[in-house]
Amino acid sequence: MISQLSWKVGGQQGEGIESTGEIFCIALNRLGYYLYGYRHFSSRIKGGHTNNKIRVSTTDVRSISDDLDILVAFDQETIDVNFHELRDGGIVVADAKFNPTIPESATVSLYAVPFTDMATELGTSLMKNMVAVGASSAVLGLDENVYVKVVEEIFGRKGKQVVDKNMEAIKRGSQYMKELLGDKVSLMQLEKADGNQRMFMIGNDAIAFGALAGGARFMAAYPITPASEIMEYLIKKLPKVGGTVIQTEDEIAACTMAIGANYGGVRTLTASAGPGLSLMMEAIGLSGITETPLVIVDTQRGGPSTGLPTKQEQSDLMAMIYGTHGEIPKVVIAPSTVEEAFYDAVEAFNIAEEYQCPVILLTDLQLSLGKQTAQPLDYNKIQIRRGKLDLNAQPEKQGKEYFKRYEVTQDGISPRVIPGTKNGIHHVTGVEHAETGKPSESAANRIAQMDKRMRKLDSLRSKFDTPVFKNAKHEEADVLLVGFNSTRGTIEEAMERLEQSGLKVNHAHIRLIHPFPKQELLPLVQNAKKVVVVENNATGQLANIIKMNLGHGEKISSFLKYDGNPFLPKEIYNECKKGVVLNGNV
Structure with a gap:
């Protein structure tokens, strides 16, 4: 028996590669194994090589492995592209339909299983991925019945017949593979997992869940890889708590809409990747000078321009810190695990409101889209801190003066009210302004307001966990x-x-x-x-x-x-x- 292994499935985009990995992983996660996955995919809707590499272990893992134990191939390109990762003694399980081949000098074993033919016999070739799941299970020595609940959850709405057909595909794949293995059955049998239940999620889902738990009730965004899952998650969840998501015409609109909603007192976020953040830069400056809270998620990807939209990169760092023109207080937080992504999303809203500034939650494609095991989240850690915003407070009337929204304070943070608050009327403008928000080009006022804004983050390091x-x-x-x-x-x-x-x-x-x-x-x-x-x-x-x-x-x-x-x-x-x-x- 072995304590961990690496498994990869590959083929053409659009033929069920992602669902193969998903079903395989969910079942193993529920048995108590730790998993870490990374998906390689092309920047097109259908076609092009894609693969999903999963590491399975009885102990915590937080990286993809150097090598590969099992490669499940739906086409010859998968073998050609990924063969070099296989360790000595590794296994290739391939669809017999394309007559798979491996190098003659190879120190790995090739097993041809008729994924497509078996699936077609059951009614549709689309179920070839389920045959592949069954074949993989035989190599690992897993009982096919571990997939019953997973298949019921995924296909249950389509009726019992569909569930039964998919389970039959898994069983046939497993049985065929067992016959090929012969006395080598359970060739890579995993040690038994601890059976504990843990979460299994991508970073984007953790961020979206954290935003929900942190009190966000509105999201304005434009779809972009690898950030779109945040919007997709919240489209389903926000309406259940009285919130909503608006897909805007572009990232400029998304950012300015988020600023407007935050100004109105609603915790709001937007999410994008490098190209979208470039469009948001002027609006981020608006958030800074008007001291309006703003939370932005930047999921880094390969650049510049369209670059490598579905590949890993960490090249937005300087842009996130220095990209805006002029000088404003800004916070950039970079979680490194899905658990941190959840908690940091909550904290991003607290910091944005406490310090009345833009907060960028910086991730990368591997964290945003890579799926990994996460320990159960501790909801007792969640705090909602709104800083100097008191929704029930009513400022005292100051003669004919407007409310000093941008009052110069020792800590650099001014009092804040939402529109409609009695005695809270004030100007809001993107030009430099005096304490009441009235535009001012006075040199003394400029220095006072700049100094005030720039010192507001002095205490942040000591407060960040x-x-x-x-x-x-x-x-x-x-x-x-x-x-x-x-x-x-x-x-x-x-x-x-x-x-x-x-x-x-x-x-x-x-x-x-x-x-x-x-x-x-x-x-x-x-x-x-x-x-x-x-x-x-x-x-x-x-x-x-x-x-x-x-x-x-x-x-x-x-x-x-x-x-x-x-x-x-x-x-x-x-x-x-x-x-x-x-x-x-x-």
């Missing part, structure tokens, strides 16, 4: 690995291997990108011989931000990957070992 996630066992480290967003699990796995090789390794994962957590990160950098910043971009954006804020440029190097694929643990391990040996630190 975990600005830097630290796994630092060593007072002095040979290597400090630094990353953000989805690279956390991959770095942790590489770190374990480096430790086993004799190196002292610490890990810092930055979760509060801006304002930068200098105090939390500086001691780790100072006490490391070498700092390696791991990021999916071509220019080392995070490394440059660290150098700008902390110095120590002589010991900071970048390990970059920008081919559209996520990092693998072995890549980070090899890079660190090579760097340490070449620099003579050990």
Whole structure:
């Protein structure tokens, strides 16, 4: 028996690859296994190679694996593209219909199973993915009945006959595969899982759920990969609590509509990717100068322009911090797991209202669309904090003066009311303004208002729960690995291997990108011989931000990957070992 394995299914987009992985994973999740998945897909509706790689384990996993144990192929291209990942002794389970072949020198086994023919016998070739699920189950030594409830939930609305047909497809695939395996049946049988129930979700769903739990009742957005699932989730859920979603004509409208709704007192968000955020920049500045709360989710993808819309990248970092013209207070938060994505979504609304500024929740495609096991969420952690907005308060009448919405205060945060509040009338404008909102070009007023806005975030670092996630066992480290967003699990796995090789390794994962957590990160950098910043971009954006804020440029190097694929643990391990040996630190 084995404690973990890696399974991948591939074929042409639109022929059930995603549902194959989904059904396979849900059943294993309910048995208590930990899972981590990453989906490779083309930027078109149908056609083009797609695959879904799933890691299954009896212990927690937060990265895709270096190699592959089982490859399920619906076409020859799947074998050709993914064969190099298979380890010695791996298995290819392929549809017999296309006469699959593997290299003659291969040290893996090929099993041809008539996915399409079996499905057609049952009434439709569309069920070939269920035959594939059954064949995979036989390799793992799983009882086909573990899929009964999953199939009932997915196909139940179509009637009992459809449910029975799909279960029959699974059973036939399993039986055929068992006959092919012979005495090798249960070739890769998994150790029994603990049976505990855990969540299994993508980051986008966690963010949407967090927004709902954090009091959001309106979303304005325009569909874009890889952010659309947030809108799709909330379209279903918000109406149940009196909220709604509006699909706008573009991202400019989405952002300005979100600002208007927040001004009216409704917690509102918008979500997009790099191209959409570029269109929002002027509106983000409007949020900053009018001190109106705004929550934006940026799901990073390959750029520039349309770029690689369905591939992994982390290249929006500088744009999120410095993209707006002029200078405004802004917060950029970067969760690294689905659990953090949920809690940080809640906190984003609290911070936006407490500090009356735009908050960007920054993710990447791997975190947004990769599906992973998550521990049950603790709803007792949820707090709703609205800062200086009191919906029941009534400001005192100040003679003929309007309400001082932009009053200069010591903490930089002005009193706030929503439209219609008695004695709360004030101007709101995107030009510089005095305390009542009335436009003003006075030099003294400009300095007072700018200073007020810019000091409002002074207390944020001390209030943010975990600005830097630290796994630092060593007072002095040979290597400090630094990353953000989805690279956390991959770095942790590489770190374990480096430790086993004799190196002292610490890990810092930055979760509060801006304002930068200098105090939390500086001691780790100072006490490391070498700092390696791991990021999916071509220019080392995070490394440059660290150098700008902390110095120590002589010991900071970048390990970059920008081919559209996520990092693998072995890549980070090899890079660190090579760097340490070449620099003579050990």
